[in-house]
Each structure stands twice: as structure tokens, then as C-alpha cells.
Amino acid sequence: MKSVSITIDGKAVEVPADYTILQAAREAGISIPTLCHDERLEPFGACRVCVVKVEGARALLPACATPVSEGMRIWTDLEEVRRARRTVIELLLSDHPNDCMVCERSGSCELQDLAYEYGVREPRFQGERHTYEVLDDNPLIERDYNKCIVCGRCVRICREVQGVGVYDFINRGFDAIPGTPYGRSLPETPCEFCGQCVSTCPTGALVSIPYKGKGRAWQVTKVRTTCPYCGCGCQVDLHVRDGKVVGASSPVMVGPGQGNLCVKGRYGYEFIHHPDRLTRPMVRKGGELVEVSWDEALDEVAGRLKEIMEENGPDSVAFLCSARCTNEENYLLQKLARAVVGTNNVDHCARL
Amino acid sequence: MTNSIDDLEKADCILVTGSNTTEAHPIVGLRIKRAVMKNDCKLIVAEPRRIRLCDYAHLWLKQLPGTDVALLNGMMNVILEEGLADEEFIRERTEGFEEFKKVVERYTPERAAEICGVPADQIREAAHIFASAERAAIVYCMGITQHTTGVDNVLSLANLAMLTGNIGKEGAGLNPLRGQNNVQGACDMGGLPNVLPGYQSVQDPRAREKFARVWGVENLPEKPGLTVMEMMEAAAQGKVKALYIMGENPMVSDPDIRHLQEALDKVELLVVQDIFLTETARRAHVVLPAASFAEKEGTFTNTDRRVQRVRKAVEPPGDAREDSWIVAEVSRRLGYDMGDVSASAVMEEIASLTPQYGGISYQRLEELGYLHWPCPTPDHPGTPILHVEKFTRGKGLFSAVEFKPPAELPDEEYPFYLTTGRILFHYHTGTMTRRSAGIEALASTNEVWMNPEDARELGVEEGEHVVVQSRRGAIRIRAKLTEDMPQKVLFIPFHFGESPANALTNPALDPVAKIPEYKVAAVRVLVGKEAEGVDVVSLSSTG
Numbered sequence: 001m002k003s004v005s006i007t008i009d010g011k012a013v014e015v016p017a018d019y020t021i022l023q024a025a026r027e028a029g030i031s032i033p034t035l036c037h038d039e040r041l042e043p044f045g046a047c048r049v050c051v052v053k054v055e056g057a058r059a060l061l062p063a064c065a066t067p068v069s070e071g072m073r074i075w076t077d078l079e080e081v082r083r084a085r086r087t088v089i090e091l092l093l094s095d096h097p098n099d100c101m102v103c104e105r106s107g108s109c110e111l112q113d114l115a116y117e118y119g120v121r122e123p124r125f126q127g128e129r130h131t132y133e134v135l136d137d138n139p140l141i142e143r144d145y146n147k148c149i150v151c152g153r154c155v156r157i158c159r160e161v162q163g164v165g166v167y168d169f170i171n172r173g174f175d176a177i178p179g180t181p182y183g184r185s186l187p188e189t190p191c192e193f194c195g196q197c198v199s200t201c202p203t204g205a206l207v208s209i210p211y212k213g214k215g216r217a218w219q220v221t222k223v224r225t226t227c228p229y230c231g232c233g234c235q236v237d238l239h240v241r242d243g244k245v246v247g248a249s250s251p252v253m254v255g256p257g258q259g260n261l262c263v264k265g266r267y268g269y270e271f272i273h274h275p276d277r278l279t280r281p282m283v284r285k286g287g288e289l290v291e292v293s294w295d296e297a298l299d300e301v302a303g304r305l306k307e308i309m310e311e312n313g314p315d316s317v318a319f320l321c322s323a324r325c326t327n328e329e330n331y332l333l334q335k336l337a338r339a340v341v342g343t344n345n346v347d348h349c350a351r352l
Numbered sequence: 353m354t355n356s357i358d359d360l361e362k363a364d365c366i367l368v369t370g371s372n373t374t375e376a377h378p379i380v381g382l383r384i385k386r387a388v389m390k391n392d393c394k395l396i397v398a399e400p401r402r403i404r405l406c407d408y409a410h411l412w413l414k415q416l417p418g419t420d421v422a423l424l425n426g427m428m429n430v431i432l433e434e435g436l437a438d439e440e441f442i443r444e445r446t447e448g449f450e451e452f453k454k455v456v457e458r459y460t461p462e463r464a465a466e467i468c469g470v471p472a473d474q475i476r477e478a479a480h481i482f483a484s485a486e487r488a489a490i491v492y493c494m495g496i497t498q499h500t501t502g503v504d505n506v507l508s509l510a511n512l513a514m515l516t517g518n519i520g521k522e523g524a525g526l527n528p529l530r531g532q533n534n535v536q537g538a539c540d541m542g543g544l545p546n547v548l549p550g551y552q553s554v555q556d557p558r559a560r561e562k563f564a565r566v567w568g569v570e571n572l573p574e575k576p577g578l579t580v581m582e583m584m585e586a587a588a589q590g591k592v593k594a595l596y597i598m599g600e601n602p603m604v605s606d607p608d609i610r611h612l613q614e615a616l617d618k619v620e621l622l623v624v625q626d627i628f629l630t631e632t633a634r635r636a637h638v639v640l641p642a643a644s645f646a647e648k649e650g651t652f653t654n655t656d657r658r659v660q661r662v663r664k665a666v667e668p669p670g671d672a673r674e675d676s677w678i679v680a681e682v683s684r685r686l687g688y689d690m691g692d693v694s695a696s697a698v699m700e701e702i703a704s705l706t707p708q709y710g711g712i713s714y715q716r717l718e719e720l721g722y723l724h725w726p727c728p729t730p731d732h733p734g735t736p737i738l739h740v741e742k743f744t745r746g747k748g749l750f751s752a753v754e755f756k757p758p759a760e761l762p763d764e765e766y767p768f769y770l771t772t773g774r775i776l777f778h779y780h781t782g783t784m785t786r787r788s789a790g791i792e793a794l795a796s797t798n799e800v801w802m803n804p805e806d807a808r809e810l811g812v813e814e815g816e817h818v819v820v821q822s823r824r825g826a827i828r829i830r831a832k833l834t835e836d837m838p839q840k841v842l843f844i845p846f847h848f849g850e851s852p853a854n855a856l857t858n859p860a861l862d863p864v865a866k867i868p869e870y871k872v873a874a875v876r877v878l879v880g881k882e883a884e885g886v887d888v889v890s891l892s893s894t895g
Contacts, residue, residue: 139791139794140790226660240665243667264778274628279669282638300637316594317595322675323532327541332698352868
């Protein structure tokens with residue numbers, strides 16, 4: 001790819017010719033705010049919060065949707081630029097509930113961050129406000145259009161990334177929102193409940209019901225791990241608060257999923273703290289499984305294994321390791337079979 | 353996979369066969385859909401059911417279950433006949449072409465069509481699209497492998513990839529999707545009866561000697577062990593007397609549950625190490641509570657051979673312990689001290705003995721996020737694409753493969769094909785997903801999927817409970833009528849212990865891979881009065 005030379009805020013940079021201004025700026029370490037942008041999506045240019053001044057252009061241009069060109073001189077932090085962005089934020093807040101106190105997304109809300117950065121406490125514009133009913137027509141995804149800023153990220157991610165297209169804009173002008181066909185509930189649409197829409201929503205308009213009220217951004221620690229379901233190997237951040245997994249998300253553009261998950265990888269974690277979890281070793285006594293100490297259980301296993309091996313040879317013992325356990329654990333179990341018991345009777349469900 | 357998941361979006365054509373990708377591997381499905389939507393990749397789906405990917409496909413080859421070899425040979429016949437083969441690739445990189453050609457020449461599209469039910473014209477069109485793509489990828493899953501001809505099916509796909517020069521380059525390759533988070537890793541780690549870690553044969557004296565030295569034992573067993581199905585058979589015969597199961601639930605995942613139950617009940621010692629009291633654990637003599645993935649350090653290796661970290665987020669409940677600790681404690685009591693079994697220390701030992709993992713360490717994974725094996729040395733960047741310049745065995749070997757029918761076909765007594773698989777909302781035996789309330793609420797009931805025309809003939813209404821019966825057992829299950837099913841073919845997901853699909857499946861095995869034929873069995877449907885009083889298999893409802 002050919003490269004072009006441009007300057008951003010007076011800094012000379014060279015970038016590939018197919019970059020947008022936003023990409024060039026990010027690469028140069030210059031931050032430009034965005035709302036309708038997500039790296040997983042095609043540029044859209046809807047929110048206008050990323051506007052910048054390009055010398056020679058008649059109006060301010062959206063950085064996310066404007067390609068760079070040779071010799072372009074870009075200014076991202078002029079007063080006129082900041083004023084334009086501020087107006088956009090004020091307009092958005094003029095029809096947005098000021099309920100950050102109880103909002104699930106407080107602390108990870110892109111609109112809140114911008115209001116903070118641009119010091120918007122009260123919007124200049126007072127006018128009509130929408131009052132929509134909060135939709136919780138399914139057990140996983142809640143829709144609160146009162147908080148929707150009509151950035152179209154949910155519409156686009158469902159169509160461009162998930163390839164399903166549950167949402168599209170309905171109504172016009174001030175009443176436009178991303179709705180479902182005929183206002184159907186999500187289970188009545190082809191929704192796959194992947195939660196990609198939740199993951200891209202910049203505000204609290206789309207929220208994961210199972211994780212609601214369990215902990216906000218600053219209250220949780222994220223632990224990067226690998227999804228325990230199928231073999232795709234998506235990277236998952238488990239959200240941990242007070243020793244409990246209270247949420248899950250996927251880092252954008254990282255790993256095979258690039259920030260996308262499926263319904264299992266996003267919502268399948270309640271099993272971790274389920275009351276059915278085994279918590280004590282058990283040994284069968286008089287036909288019943290009875291809770292015992294680790295020492296007793298392990299002595300029982302080793303003692304009976306020894307007896308069986310001595311009487312019938314090592315090949316009378318067989319092991320199933322696990323496609324669900326780690327490499328290290330599987331390695332140790334086959335080592336136990338081969339080096340300690342002395343049998344190659346070790347297999348797992350690779351065939352099943 | 354010979355190629356990486358990221359690579360799929362570079363393909364000009366993708367053939368998906370025996371994989372309901374959007375449900376069983378949703379993220380790979382997502383990447384395939386993007387390839388179609390963004391890059392105009394031509395998608396061919398070969399599959400009896402109308403799966404979601406069919407909506408994105410250029411061509412849907414609606415084949416009969418268990419006819420893959422015929423369909424693929426038919427496509428390759430066209431490619432040869434019309435001079436679409438990659439002759440340079442065949443000449444320079446492969447061997448065995450002539451014998452292969454002789455067999456394929458006999459599978460004209462018309463003959464293939466008779467066997468697989470796909471019209472000859474569609475076979476021709478699929479062959480044209482696949483062979484004329486600059487980069488064509490093959491994606492397959494258990495719909496290819498879980499047959500008595502599973503190996504033949506895979507060899508046929510390998511033939512197709514080699515015939516068109518689609519191995520060892522970007523956007524192409526032969527890409528099996530592995531069904532569990534770490535099934536690839538469990539195989540890599542020697543969780544197989546014939547190989548030590550890194551696929552080093554137990555019959556190779558040098559390999560045994562190398563491992564014995566590092567493990568500090570005099571010798572290691574030479575005779576290959578039993579595969580899972582053979583283990584269960586040996587247990588039923590009283591030859592295997594102790595069975596130690598770590599994190600598996602064969603009572604729901606294995607075929608012919610009744611027979612398996614007898615086998616498990618016969619062993620003198622059944623040890624189950626798991627996170628829940630599964631159907632299998634319920635029958636154990638000793639149950640050992642293990643830590644879940646969120647409660648331990650380690651690595652998983654995904655379907656594209658990507659080794660990635662698992663990190664501890666929370667403490668295990670009660671007295672549950674990490675599997676590594678449990679195994680080491682059993683080992684110690686048997687007189688062998690495993691030493692430091694922390695995950696990073698074990699990975700060091702793995703790297704020292706397993707050439708493919710030689711350059712993998714926790715330090716590098718921390719820095720890079722992941723490494724694709726083979727990664728032989730600490731400065732090696734990993735290998736996202738296999739067989740780039742030469743095949744692991746040198747030349748790629750064409751195999752001459754004849755079509756063989758499945759072990760059990762529908763007949764007058766059992767007139768329906770049964771095929772089994774996963775649905776989007778659940779995972780394997782359901783122990784985890786069925787305990788996630790939101791997911792379970794969206795998909796809590798097992799259903800037999802049936803074509804409405806078949807239902808009309810049987811007199812079955814949507815939602816009615818019927819009995820599905822095979823020669824091995826019967827289950828009671830709700831009927832779901834859907835045009836997505838072809839006539840005379842039924843589908844039952846295998847996640848649900850209360851109506852276990854595997855009470856019906858056929859344990860007939862592929863002679864080489866020993867994989868059971870989950871994808872084809874003959875069954876009948878009993879309705880109304882006929883269904884009364886039938887002895888049905890039902891295990892607990894949540895694993």
C-alpha cells in the first residue's frame with residue numbers, strides 16, 4: 001500500500017493511503033473522540049463527534065469517515081472543533097435521561113466520558129424528551145431506547161459482523177430508533193443472543209440482563225482468559241467483583257473473535273458459582289456417596305488402584321483425560337497413566 | 353486446521369461440509385459470513401439440513417446423510433474431466449495421483465448424484481466454483497468424521513484440497529473445527545492411547561527412552577492402549593477394572609448409553625473428577641471435586657493450533673481443587689512425586705519434550721497473547737499455516753477412496769435416518785450451559801426435528817410428544833416440525849440427559865479412527881397409543 005504524508009496538529013506523519021483521518025491520528029497517538037465508531041465496523045460518520053478541521057475544506061470533516069490524502073493538514077483540537085463537538089454532545093444529552101447514578105454503563109459509557117471531558121453539565125437545548133418503555137422481552141438483552149443516541153452501532157454490528165440484521169432504524173427524524181421488525185420481541189426475531197449489540201452500544205441503551213446490577217466498570221477487575229466452550233478460542237475478560245464472576249466481555253480486535261462472542265461465550269458463566277458445584281470429595285459407602293476428607297478420598301483412589309494393578313496388571317486400569325481441561329492437566333494425567341501406572345490406556349472424547 | 357481462523361476471510365471460496373458452523377462454532381461461522389458479505393467469497397454448503405449458513409451460500413448441496421465420499425468424488429471427477437486440476441501442485445507436491453484418478457474416474461456426476469441425492473448439475477457447478485477459485489478453503493466438522501467412513505471422508509477432502517492446490521497458502525487449506533475448547537490440546541498432550549505428547553509414537557523406542565529419562569522412570573509401556581470405545585467394551589467384559597475419568601461425561605456423550613451403563617457399573621473402581629455430579633459421576637465409587645476454568649492457571653489450544661492462556665479469576669468453591677493438584681496427589685500416593693505442578697512449570701516440561709511446543713513458554717504467551725504450534729524454538733514466531741513448502745510427510749499422498757454406505761440404513765422397520773448434533777444455546781452434555789439460567793430459559797426443551805410432510809404422514813402435531821426408537825433404545829421427546837429438515841431425516845441434539853440422543857445412536861466405529869457413527873442411525877417414530885408403555889431411557893436433566 002502506498003503511503004501519504006500528512007500533518008496532524010502540526011505533527012508530520014506518514015500513513016498508508018487507505019487510512020482514515022481517525023486511524024492516522026490514533027497511530028500518531030492523537031486522540032479524537034468518537035461515538036458511532038467501532039473498529040469492528042465500517043466507518044459510518046453519523047454522530048459527528050469526531051469532526052476535525054482540514055485546511056482547505058469548507059466544513060469540519062468527520063475523522064472516522066474521511067480518507068487521508070497527500071499533504072493533508074489536519075487540526076483536531078481547535079476551539080471551533082471543540083465547540084462543534086460540544087454542541088453535538090449537548091444535543092444528545094437534551095434527550096437523554098440524566099440517571100448515571102443508577103445506569104449500568106456508568107463508568108464505561110462513552111457519552112458520559114464525553115460529557116465529562118467537555119464539561120457538559122446541563123444541555124443548552126431544552127425540548128421534547130422521549131419516554132420509552134424499557135424492553136426486557138427475553139432473559140439476556142434489555143433495550144432502553146431512552147438512552148439510545150441513534151449511532152447505529154447495534155444495527156450495523158448485527159448486520160455487518162453477525163450477518164443477521166435483527167435491528168434497523170424505524171420511524172423518522174426525532175423519533176428514529178433502532179428497532180426490530182414490527183416491534184417484535186427479540187425471541188420472535190432471528191436474534192442469536194450473541195450480545196454483539198450490547199458490546200458495541202456506547203451507552204446504557206443495551207444491557208446484559210444477567211450482569212445487571214452486579215458491578216460497574218470501576219468495581220470489577222477484568223481477568224483475561226480463554227472461553228471454555230467450543231474450539232474457537234475466543235478471548236474473554238471475566239469481570240470479577242468480591243471473588244465472584246459478575247460479567248464477561250471480549251477485548252475488541254483481539255483473538256479469533258476480535259471482540260465478538262456467541263451466546264455461550266458471553267452469557268454461559270452462571271455455572272461457575274452454581275450451588276450444584278461439587279465442593280467435597282465423596283466416597284461410596286454402603287451404596288451411597290458420602291462426603292469425606294481429601295486424604296480419605298485420595299487414599300481410597302490410590303489404595304484401590306494399587307490393588308487392581310497388582311492383581312491384574314497396569315492395563316486393567318484406564319484413564320479418560322479431558323478436552324475441557326488445560327494442556328498442563330492433560331499432560332499430567334497421561335504422565336500418571338504412563339509413567340506411574342504403566343499403561344497407555346488413556347484417551348478422551350476427541351472422537352465424540 | 354491447516355490455516356488460521358483469521359485466514360478464512362481471505363478465501364475466494366469456502367466449502368463447508370458436515371459443520372453447522374453458526375451454531376457449533378459461532379465465531380468461525382461469523383468469519384465465514386463476513387467473508388461472503390464483505391469479500392464476495394463464494395460459499396458452498398454440503399449438508400442434509402437447511403442450516404443457517406445455507407442462507408449465505410451460493411450453492412447448497414442437499415445430500416443424503418453418509419454420502420460424502422460419493423459427492424466429493426463426483427466433484428473431483430468433474431475437476432479432472434474438465435482440466436480444472438492444479439497440475440503443477442499435483443506434480444511437484446504430491447504422490448499417489450494415478451491410483452486416485454482411477455477411482456475418481458468412475459464417479460461421474462450422474463453416478464454420484466444417484467448415491468448422494470444432489471443433482472448432477474449442482475455437483476458440476478460446485479466443482480467449477482471450488483476449482484476456479486484462487487484460494488479455496490474447506491471447513492468441516494463432525495458431520496464428516498462421525499461416520500464409519502470418517503477417515504475416508506477426511507481423505508477425500510484432502511484429495512480435493514490437493515487436487516486444486518489449496519494447501520499451504522493463505523485463505524485455503526483443510527480446516528477441521530474442533531468441538532471443545534481444548535480437544536486439540538488434549539490430543540497434543542498425548543491424551544491418546546497410541547502417542548506420547550507431540551504425537552510421538554509409544555512404539556518408538558527413542559521417544560519412550562526420551563520421556564522415561566525426563567520422567568525418571570525405567571521404562572514406559574510400548575503397547576498402544578485402548579480408545580474410549582474400546583475401554584468401555586473392555587470394562588463390560590471385565591478386562592478393564594479401574595476407570596479414572598477427569599472432566600468427561602460419557603454417560604451423555606457416548607453412543608449406545610444402555611451398553612455403556614453396564615460397562616460403568618461393572619468396573620471395580622470408577623473415579624470421576626469433575627465440577628458437577630454428572631450422570632457419570634453419580635455412578636462413581638470416588639468423586640473428586642475439581643476447579644473450573646475460571647479457578648485455575650493454564651493454557652488451552654484452540655482449533656487453529658493457537659495456544660492461549662487460561663487465568664485464574666476466582667477461588668474454587670469449598671474444598672474443590674485444581675485437577676493438577678489432584679493428579680499429583682494421586683501420583684504421590686502411588687509412590688511417584690511429580691514435583692512442581694504449577695502451570696508454568698509444567699509447560700516448561702512440556703516444551704522440553706514436545707517439539708511442536710518447544711518454543712512456547714508463559715513468558716512468551718504473556719508478551720504475545722498466543723502462539724500457533726508448531727513453534728519449535730524460543731525465537732520461532734509460530735506457524736499459522738501448515739504445509740507451506742512441503743507436507744509434514746514430504747509429499748502429499750492422494751488416497752483412492754471408494755464410497756461405502758453407513759453401517760445402518762433406514763429400512764421398513766426403522767424407516768428414518770437419525771442424525772445428531774449441537775444447537776447454538778447449549779454445549780455438549782449441557783453441564784455448564786444448562787446451569788446458566790438465561791440460556792436455559794431460551795432453550796430448555798429437547799426436540800426431535802422433523803419435516804412437516806413426514807409429520808403429516810405419521811399424524812404428529814407440532815409440540816406433541818413422541819417416542820423415537822432405534823435398535824438400541826428409545827427416548828420420549830417433543831416434536832418440532834421444520835422445513836429445514838429433509839424428508840425421512842430426523843435431527844436430535846445430544847445435550848439433554850432427560851431425552852438422550854445417544855440412547856439411540858449406533859456405536860459402529862470407523863475401523864481406523866474408532867469414531868462412532870453419530871451422524872447416521874436408523875430409527876422409527878412411535879405416536880399416540882404405539883408410544884405408550886415403551887421402555888424409554890431418561891437420565892437427569894442437567895448433567
